[in-house]
Amino acid sequence: MKLHLSKPTTNLISAVIAITGSKSETNRLLLLQALFANIKLKNLSNSDDAEVMKKGLMVSNGEVDIHHAGTAMRFLTSYFAASDGKEVVLTGSARMKERPIKILVDALNSLGAHISYLENQGFPPLKISGRKLTASEVELPANISSQYISSLMLIAPSLENGLTIKLLGKITSVPYIEMTLGLLNQIGVATNFKENTIHIQPLTNAVDATIVVESDWSAASYFYSLVAMAEKGSAITLTSYKKDSLQGDSALVEIYKNFGVSTEFAAHAIILKKVQNQLMDQLNLDLANAPDIAQTIAVTCFGLGLGCHLTGLHTLPIKETDRLAAMKTELEKVGASVAIGPDNLSLAKGGQVIGGATIDTYNDHRMAMAFAPLCLKTNLSINDAGVVSKSYPDFWEDLKKVGLVIKHEGEN
Numbered sequence: 001m002k003l004h005l006s007k008p009t010t011n012l013i014s015a016v017i018a019i020t021g022s023k024s025e026t027n028r029l030l031l032l033q034a035l036f037a038n039i040k041l042k043n044l045s046n047s048d049d050a051e052v053m054k055k056g057l058m059v060s061n062g063e064v065d066i067h068h069a070g071t072a073m074r075f076l077t078s079y080f081a082a083s084d085g086k087e088v089v090l091t092g093s094a095r096m097k098e099r100p101i102k103i104l105v106d107a108l109n110s111l112g113a114h115i116s117y118l119e120n121q122g123f124p125p126l127k128i129s130g131r132k133l134t135a136s137e138v139e140l141p142a143n144i145s146s147q148y149i150s151s152l153m154l155i156a157p158s159l160e161n162g163l164t165i166k167l168l169g170k171i172t173s174v175p176y177i178e179m180t181l182g183l184l185n186q187i188g189v190a191t192n193f194k195e196n197t198i199h200i201q202p203l204t205n206a207v208d209a210t211i212v213v214e215s216d217w218s219a220a221s222y223f224y225s226l227v228a229m230a231e232k233g234s235a236i237t238l239t240s241y242k243k244d245s246l247q248g249d250s251a252l253v254e255i256y257k258n259f260g261v262s263t264e265f266a267a268h269a270i271i272l273k274k275v276q277n278q279l280m281d282q283l284n285l286d287l288a289n290a291p292d293i294a295q296t297i298a299v300t301c302f303g304l305g306l307g308c309h310l311t312g313l314h315t316l317p318i319k320e321t322d323r324l325a326a327m328k329t330e331l332e333k334v335g336a337s338v339a340i341g342p343d344n345l346s347l348a349k350g351g352q353v354i355g356g357a358t359i360d361t362y363n364d365h366r367m368a369m370a371f372a373p374l375c376l377k378t379n380l381s382i383n384d385a386g387v388v389s390k391s392y393p394d395f396w397e398d399l400k401k402v403g404l405v406i407k408h409e410g411e412n
């Protein structure tokens, strides 16, 4: 599906949008609910990634296909490995078969799991013969993906003696580890995370509580970008958010101040307002703690004519696509001048926006969503726009609520 995007007919934008629960929190809680059935959940994510997670958790024997969902792939690997008697083949999309999983498989096998590779060593698909894991100490490199660590943490309370996890090297995407700890604490698990060691105690009965998932902050980033590029006085209200978020991407509140966007916390909502013009002409930012908003921020900077130097991006090449390479190619299509390194992206300031470009999305929801706000500056088209359903199926409908003019190819 190719979509043509152009700006609203009015200069000031204003809208109220309800976004569903965080996909990261949802996929953790779905796994915890499979282990502790009394947990009740509200405001779950309606994303494809949450759907494949739900479906996967119901399988005991046979193939589980999690498509593009990194969290489902990593979290289900531990879940099945520790589920005595379950025999599954865990597979995914062609891209998923290129996303490394050896660090997690090695860690689980060292705990007594039986996981083997069916195609390429170190990559999905995996054959998993579930069994009771009895060991209680494990170590693994922490600099490639925090999802391996969260995956082990999520099954830890169901192990007889809990789990001590020693993290080797520089720890990446730390807020996602803290999110896992926070959710474990909410269901009654005792945890401790100091320096490079995480202790997780076993749990017999989870707290009898209803957990309301906070809406997705990564999804909110696209509205921050829209407001940043909109006329002064524009405002968008998003529900349901709170100040004490478990999601690292809530760093948007501080980051977008640089672009003149204020965030007001109301009851269960945030109100984003363009209150002044951007405060600088060059943004330097380390995004090792918030890798999923790098694409959004780069496009915002470009749309506003600012330069940026974004660092801490070492995990981007192994996400839905090589996001650094994809960003360089697509930003240059719209007139930007971009340099990338193994863990960074630099955008030269003052680039002139070229109109009428067609953005390729590389099976990456965030490529489509990050570029969409740029239509406030120029008309553009997005190829394979349905890719957004990985995390945000209602994205295009919600953009229409903001007044953006969105047409299918061939539509008048």
Ligand SMILES: O=C(O)C1=C[C@@H](OP(=O)(O)O)[C@@H](O)[C@H](O)C1
Pocket: 023, 024, 025, 071, 144, 145, 146, 147, 150, 172, 173, 176, 291, 292, 315
């Ligand atoms: O644990 C999670 O829910 C996630 C962790 C991050 O991955 P890495 O730890 O691989 O950077 C993030 O990019 C991903 O979208 C979701």
Ligand SMILES: C=C(OP(=O)(O)O)C(=O)O
Pocket: 068, 069, 070, 071, 072, 292, 319, 320, 366, 391
């Ligand atoms: C990287 C992402 O997801 P995952 O790793 O779970 O596929 C993402 O949503 O940006």
